[in-house]
Amino acid sequence: MNSARKPYPSDVSDEEWALVAPYLALLPEDAGQRIHPLREVFNGLRYIIKTGAQWRQMPHDLPPWPAVYQQAQRWLASGCLDVLIDDLRALLRAALGRSEQPSAVIVDSRTLRSSPESGTPARAGYDGAKRKKGSKLHIAVDTLGHLLALRVTPANVDERVALEGLLKTAQAVTDGAIEVAFADQGYAGEKPAEAAAAQGVELIVVKLPDAKRGF
Numbered sequence: 001m002n003s004a005r006k007p008y009p010s011d012v013s014d015e016e017w018a019l020v021a022p023y024l025a026l027l028p029e030d031a032g033q034r035i036h037p038l039r040e041v042f043n044g045l046r047y048i049i050k051t052g053a054q055w056r057q058m059p060h061d062l063p064p065w066p067a068v069y070q071q072a073q074r075w076l077a078s079g080c081l082d083v084l085i086d087d088l089r090a091l092l093r094a095a096l097g098r099s100e101q102p103s104a105v106i107v108d109s110r111t112l113r114s115s116p117e118s119g120t121p122a123r124a125g126y127d128g129a130k131r132k133k134g135s136k137l138h139i140a141v142d143t144l145g146h147l148l149a150l151r152v153t154p155a156n157v158d159e160r161v162a163l164e165g166l167l168k169t170a171q172a173v174t175d176g177a178i179e180v181a182f183a184d185q186g187y188a189g190e191k192p193a194e195a196a197a198a199q200g201v202e203l204i205v206v207k208l209p210d211a212k213r214g215f
Contacts, residue, residue: 008047011043020042021038026075040062044062047062055068055069099177105143105170107163108138138151138152151166160195167181167199176200179200179201180201183203
């Protein structure tokens with residue numbers, strides 16, 4: 001951490017940085033084109049993610065927001081963040097005595113109301129069930145809650161439509177280990193079951209009152 005400023009709660013710890021730095025160092029630390037310390041750039045990204053602030057509201061004692069944004073785009077394009085997530089999930093599962101790759105997933109979705117900036121026709125839709133205009137976040141996690149797959153669609157895209165792509169990604173990151181997917185009643189019906197079966201997954205719909213509301 002930059003000792004010239006007071007730390008933010010979102011700053012990466014020394015132990016966390018030791019783990020993630022090898023994944024993020026796309027160039028040597030002393031590369032000529034690097035202006036800002038890589039750790040401070042990562043701290044800037046964490047600040048945005050943790051607080052939900054707009055890029056232009058990056059604190060002045062962190063690197064300028066364009067530098068953090070551009071580096072984040074390079075990390076995303078290189079796939080290094082995906083590798084980090086996959087390795088960390090396997091490490092956490094192994095620490096609990098689980099197999100590195102899960103055989104079961106939980107799938108769900110959440111509708112997010114759009115802002116004026118994000119409410120473009122390509123990104124926003126109207127979710128009649130939730131009475132919201134915006135985007136829909138489709139997610140698959142293992143039974144410990146670790147991320148496997150995530151898709152963002154307009155809010156009018158049905159959960160059942162997005163299911164096959166979600167499970168396809170989950171199978172890809174687990175080397176085809178997924179056998180069962182648990183979902184709520186929003187995924188009921190023949191078509192979701194067929195979409196899951198196309199990816200080699202048995203879809204189990206958990207009905208109330210057998211489960212608590214939501215996951």
